[in-house]
Amino acid sequence: xxxxxxxxxxxxxxxxxxxxxxxxxxxxxxxxxxxxxxxxxxxxxxxxxxxxxxxxxxxxxxxxxxxxxxxxxxxxxxxxxxxxxxxxxxxxxxxxxxxxxxxxxxxxxxxxxxxxxxxxxxxxxxxxxxxxxxxxxxxxxxxxxxxxxxxxxxxxxxxxxxxxxxxxxxxxxxxxxxxxxxxxxxxxxxxxxxxxxxxxxxxxxxxxxxxxxxxxxxxxxxxxxxxxxxxxxxxxxxxxxxxxxxxxxxxxxxxxxxxxxxxxxxxxxxxxxxxxxxxxxxxxxxxxxxxxxxxxxxxxxxxxxxxxxxxxxxxxxxxxxxxxxxxxxxxxxxxxxxxxxxxxxxxxxxxxxxxxxxxxxxxxxxxxxxxxxxxxxxxxxxxxxxxxxxxxxxxxxxxxxxxxxxxxxxxxxxxxxxxxxxxxxxxxxxxxxxxxxxxxxxxxxx
Amino acid sequence: xxxxxxxxxxxxxxxxxxxxxxxxxxxxxxxxxxxxxxxxxxxxxxxxxxxxxxxxxxxxxxxxxxxxxxxxxxxxxxxxxxxxxxxx
Numbered sequence: 001x002x003x004x005x006x007x008x009x010x011x012x013x014x015x016x017x018x019x020x021x022x023x024x025x026x027x028x029x030x031x032x033x034x035x036x037x038x039x040x041x042x043x044x045x046x047x048x049x050x051x052x053x054x055x056x057x058x059x060x061x062x063x064x065x066x067x068x069x070x071x072x073x074x075x076x077x078x079x080x081x082x083x084x085x086x087x088x089x090x091x092x093x094x095x096x097x098x099x100x101x102x103x104x105x106x107x108x109x110x111x112x113x114x115x116x117x118x119x120x121x122x123x124x125x126x127x128x129x130x131x132x133x134x135x136x137x138x139x140x141x142x143x144x145x146x147x148x149x150x151x152x153x154x155x156x157x158x159x160x161x162x163x164x165x166x167x168x169x170x171x172x173x174x175x176x177x178x179x180x181x182x183x184x185x186x187x188x189x190x191x192x193x194x195x196x197x198x199x200x201x202x203x204x205x206x207x208x209x210x211x212x213x214x215x216x217x218x219x220x221x222x223x224x225x226x227x228x229x230x231x232x233x234x235x236x237x238x239x240x241x242x243x244x245x246x247x248x249x250x251x252x253x254x255x256x257x258x259x260x261x262x263x264x265x266x267x268x269x270x271x272x273x274x275x276x277x278x279x280x281x282x283x284x285x286x287x288x289x290x291x292x293x294x295x296x297x298x299x300x301x302x303x304x305x306x307x308x309x310x311x312x313x314x315x316x317x318x319x320x321x322x323x324x325x326x327x328x329x330x331x332x333x334x335x336x337x338x339x340x341x342x343x344x345x346x347x348x349x350x351x352x353x354x355x356x357x358x359x360x361x362x363x364x365x366x367x368x369x370x371x372x373x374x375x376x377x378x379x380x381x382x383x384x385x386x387x388x389x390x391x392x393x394x395x396x397x398x399x400x401x402x403x404x405x406x407x408x409x410x411x412x413x414x415x416x417x418x419x420x421x422x423x424x425x426x427x428x429x430x431x432x433x434x435x436x437x438x439x440x441x442x443x444x445x446x
Numbered sequence: 447x448x449x450x451x452x453x454x455x456x457x458x459x460x461x462x463x464x465x466x467x468x469x470x471x472x473x474x475x476x477x478x479x480x481x482x483x484x485x486x487x488x489x490x491x492x493x494x495x496x497x498x499x500x501x502x503x504x505x506x507x508x509x510x511x512x513x514x515x516x517x518x519x520x521x522x523x524x525x526x527x528x529x530x531x532x533x534x
Contacts, residue, residue, distance in 0.1 A: 138453075138495075148504060148525070153525075157502065165496060165500065166496055166499060166500050167500060167501075168499075168500075168501040168503075169501065169502045169503065169525075170503045170504070170505065170522060171502070171503065171504040171505065171525050172504075172505045172513075173504055173505065173507070183511075184511055187511060191505075191513055191520065195513075195519065195520050197520065267495060270453060270491070270495055271492075271495055271496075273457065274488055274491050274492060274495070277457075277460045277464065277484065277488055278488050280464055281460070281463065281464060281467065281480075281481060281484045281485070281488075284464065284467035284468060284477075285467070285477060285478075285480075285481045288467065288472065288474065288477045289474075292474050
């Protein structure tokens, strides 16, 4: 096999070291003019950024020991002159400028570019007041052109959620910085117009460096804003950041939150006005009611109503008179009746039965006495007669006769004594008894 | 625009009603009528102002940044306000 001398084959490390030695020896102490971008300060204190011009850029590192001479930290967009050496970093295979010295060089080229574009567009009438559209009175749909993850959409939603219960928001998500940002922003504005999706558009992004915000200074974006039929509110960066988009927009909001408030300013005004009406009309109505109430209570307090005598005094008096008359006539009548009654009662007392009875009783007593007397007299008479009769009878008492020798014969027949008055009263063998004054003699008829 | 006219008219009338009430010369009966009318107007305006639902949407785009179209309208979905890029 023939061995020919072929091209030299390097390993990656070999070529990297070749490049490194050439570059680092060739560019040992150089100065480069350009604009700072992608500036980053690490916590270590080292600074990393790119230096760029219109077409190229170079990575730069400025280590902490070199930064001591810096009066201020550079920022994106700063036009600077750097001094240092080129260094190759083999693990990444890239080269960078190790900065030993940094000098600022006045206004950056971005600003220059911005200034030029501003002049150009001003001439075109992009920023004329007369081309500005009025914001819709009460926008139904609000379009937002911004990053879905940025501060703008959050700020706007915070404001809207806090201030309003209802709103319709459509976000057209775009990149707001870096490659392709300006095209996306311009297209989003065009698309909202093309489909007539919203009544007003808020275009914006959060704060950042001039370079970060630069998409909003690009002609394509400014043009899209100018051409939009839908009114546009710009909210780019902080209040101090002013972009060409702000000039072209119909309204410039100092902040995204302000943009949200501007969009619904009329709505909140209307709501406020309405609440005011509500308050006042309620107030007046209540007031007029109070007024009427007061009037009513005054009427009630009026003597005409507060005292019945005012209205009915005459009648009441008449009533009183009538009552008195009535009373009087009744009393008269009663008195008359009483009088009559007195007469009657006198008459009645005159014919009082008790008195009569007493009289009768008295009479009765005299009668009693009379009767008693006459009865006594009668008794005495009878007694005397009786005594006379007794003495007479005593004279004829058979017992007394017996003593004089007379006797009485009794038939004892049938065990029953019977006086024998005739001889015929006795028969033979009849038992008889003869009563004498000192005893009895029994015998038998022979 | 139609709404605007309504609001303007309604507010004009509300102004009139307020003035009339403020005059203090209205009778109880007519003040009640005025109140009723004002209340009706306020309710209508409020409804007009607040009678929409809250909607937060985001356009759906394809890889080329073109909005996805459905029935001639760009497609939308509800925007989750909590969503944040891991880069943030």
